[in-house]
Amino acid sequence: MSVADRNRLSLVFRLVLLLLLLVLAGGLAYVVLSLPGQAVGLSERVAASMETSGVSNPVTAVLLNFRGYDTLLEMAVLLVALQGVWSLGSAAVHRRVDPEPVLLFLVGVLVPMMMLMAGYLLWAGAAAPGGAFQAGSVLAAAVILLLLASKYLPVRLSGWPLRVVLVLGLGAFVAVGATLLSANGAFLQYPNGLAGGLILFIEAAATLSIGVTLAALFLGGKPGSQQ
Amino acid sequence: MSHEFLYALLGVGLFTLGLYALIVHAHLLRKILAINVMGSGVFLVLVALGGRTPGAPPDPVPHAMVITGIVVAISATALALALMLWVHAKTGRARLPEERLE
Numbered sequence: 001m002s003v004a005d006r007n008r009l010s011l012v013f014r015l016v017l018l019l020l021l022l023v024l025a026g027g028l029a030y031v032v033l034s035l036p037g038q039a040v041g042l043s044e045r046v047a048a049s050m051e052t053s054g055v056s057n058p059v060t061a062v063l064l065n066f067r068g069y070d071t072l073l074e075m076a077v078l079l080v081a082l083q084g085v086w087s088l089g090s091a092a093v094h095r096r097v098d099p100e101p102v103l104l105f106l107v108g109v110l111v112p113m114m115m116l117m118a119g120y121l122l123w124a125g126a127a128a129p130g131g132a133f134q135a136g137s138v139l140a141a142a143v144i145l146l147l148l149a150s151k152y153l154p155v156r157l158s159g160w161p162l163r164v165v166l167v168l169g170l171g172a173f174v175a176v177g178a179t180l181l182s183a184n185g186a187f188l189q190y191p192n193g194l195a196g197g198l199i200l201f202i203e204a205a206a207t208l209s210i211g212v213t214l215a216a217l218f219l220g221g222k223p224g225s226q227q
Numbered sequence: 228m229s230h231e232f233l234y235a236l237l238g239v240g241l242f243t244l245g246l247y248a249l250i251v252h253a254h255l256l257r258k259i260l261a262i263n264v265m266g267s268g269v270f271l272v273l274v275a276l277g278g279r280t281p282g283a284p285p286d287p288v289p290h291a292m293v294i295t296g297i298v299v300a301i302s303a304t305a306l307a308l309a310l311m312l313w314v315h316a317k318t319g320r321a322r323l324p325e326e327r328l329e
Contacts, residue, residue: 017250025243032235032272039279041286058287059294067291074295081302085309133294210298217305220312 054195055126063131064199068188072177075170075206078213082166091221099149107149114142122207126196132169132203136210143215158223166216169209172202234275241268253322255311259304266300 046058046066053061063071099107118135125131176198177188184191190198216223245265249258270293277289315321 014251017247021243021247024246025239028239028242029236032239032276033232035276035279037229037232037279038281039276039286040283041277041280042288043280043283043286046287058284059290062287062291063294067288070292070295074298077299078302081306084306088309088313131294133298214301214305217302220305220309 052192052195054190054197054199057125057127057129057131059129060125060131060199060203064202065190065195068173068177071206072170072173072188075173075209078210079166079170082213082216085217085220086222089221091219091223103149107145107151111142111145114138114145118142118207118211122203123200125203126200132206133210135203135207137214139207139211140214140218143211144218147215147218162212162216162223165208165212167209169202169206172205176202229279231275231278234278235272238268238271238273238275241265241271244268255314255321255323256308259307259311262307263300263304266296270296 043058046062049066050056050058050061053065055061055064118138121130121135121138122132123130125134180189180191181187242265245261245263245268248261249265252258252261273289273293273296274285277286280286311321314323318324
């Protein structure tokens with residue numbers, strides 16, 4: 001088969017593919033457009049139970065209270081993904097380059113502000129958009145910025161202290177769930193009046209874990225196992 | 228047609244665009260990026276359709292599901308990138324063995 005034939009075949013293949021995908025997009029668009037224009041969904045049921053949720057932001061209430069299982073398992077997914085990355089090898093040895101003064105200055109200004117912002121987002125999540133995931137990703141960005149500026153954390157921290165922080169979120173979640181299970185027989189069924197405090201406790205632990213897990217994923221391997 | 232449906236259709240478009248790139252490109256980094264674009268399309272559909280509550284705040288349940296989905300997508304992407312680097316280290320090429328050379 002000549003190169004020209006092959007190119008023509010590739011063109012035919014792409015055209016057929018495009019046609020099939022247009023049919024798929026048309027079908028999906030038809031399904032979306034045939035949905036009713038107004039649907040309250042579960043928002044009324046959420047609004048009705050907001051008083052017992054312990055927070056006033058409905059998204060946080062759904063994440064940490066009404067559908068706490070989702071968030072619990074999501075923390076587990078983060079850990080499993082990190083296990084997968086670690087099982088593939090150790091972190092690449094970064095070239096130690098002298099960072100430019102502009103980057104060093106920026107890191108010095110930005111990292112404390114990002115820490116502050118992570119704390120604010122964690123606290124604001126109870127009443128406004130924010131919460132553990134947003135705070136955790138800002139925290140991760142701060143740590144990645146530090147790594148990019150060649151500011152490494154001490155290697156001795158990459159042993160069990162790192163692992164403790166990684167499982168802190170999942171551990172706090174399971175500990176609260178297990179305590180509640182033994183106290184009132186229902187997993188993650190917060191008692192009245194305690195819900196707000198428990199949610200903040202879980203979210204604080206989850207923020208640390210999410211931030212450190214994402215930064216560890218950025219390293220692309222198990223840290224400290226080489227050299 | 229209200230703007231929620233416009234955003235949802237945009238999500239359908241992103242999904243299809245990502246699917247096209249996923250099939251056409253052989254390089255694994257492009258495939259991973261394509262899957263991310265597809266995921267963003269799905270998230271956009273979910274968030275947009277959660278807004279079909281006239282005069283009331285949007286349905287928080289799809290929004291919470293999307294936040295969960297974003298975190299899962301990030302961890303899956305990180306694992307996929309690590310796998311891609313592993314394939315590259317083993318074979319010298321960041322593409323699957325059954326993909327023929329272009």
